[in-house]
Amino acid sequence: MVREFHARGSGRTPAAGDDAHRPARTRVARVDVASLGDDPERFLVALRTAVEVGPVIPGDFPAFDLGLLIYWARWHPEVTLAHHVIRRAVCGPTIARLRVAQALDDRARSVSGDGEPSWLDLLRAPEVATLREQCPALDHVVTGRPEQIRPLLPGLLGWDLQRRTELKVVVVLDSVDAARGLSARPGDLEEVIVGTADLPTLVVVSLQSPEWASRRAGALHPHVDLIDAAAEAGAGA
Helix, strand or coil: CCCCCCCCCCCCCCCCCHHHHCCCCEEEEEEEHHHHCCCHHHHHHHHHHHHCCCCCCCCCCHHHHHHHHHHHHHHCCCCCHHHHHHHCHHHCCHHHHHHHHHHHHHHHHHHHCCCCCCHHHHHHCHHHHHHHHHCHHHHHHHHCCHHHHHHHHHHHHHHHHHCCCCCEEEEEEECHHHHCCCCCCCCCHHHHHHHHHHCCCEEEEECCCHHHHHHHHHCCCCCEEEEEHHHHHHHHC
């Protein structure tokens, strides 16, 4: 398995003991794509949960959390997003999921005052109106259909992270080629993975098909690092 990357465009895998030199506010958020099946919503929850793994971090992620709440309230009104996150054990460690659920519940209650707000409640919220002016992608989330919205949501997390000057998050998508060919529908898992292009620092790890993963990484952005895990394992043998 590939050891952690922690520097944007570093082109190397840090050796044991490098953790001591990592900046205090850097966090590695790892998502095991192979464990998530073909569900793009599960990937989105896992992505948000991965950021919460580790020591508690200050602040929040308003654009992503509101975007996900808006999407969920519109298309899954029968269950609250916070409860869904708590039940999805595959999406990350229990403590991290509880933190995410609490953050989402707090965000929802800040809009409605009590209980889960409806989609229309969220759209009327002053905070949403302000963020729509600042973040054009959130405006598209408000007006789009599910298959259009899902690939936009990772970009909202990128928007939040770019404004967190005290925190650097390196997102590692592990076993990314497990998503290859799972479906060919608009807004599917592959499209949502491509939507991670706007994350400030991203590492794509391939286990079986580096050629395919390289094309996916090339569709993302020049700041994406691609690691062939099989080659890494062979080199270390």
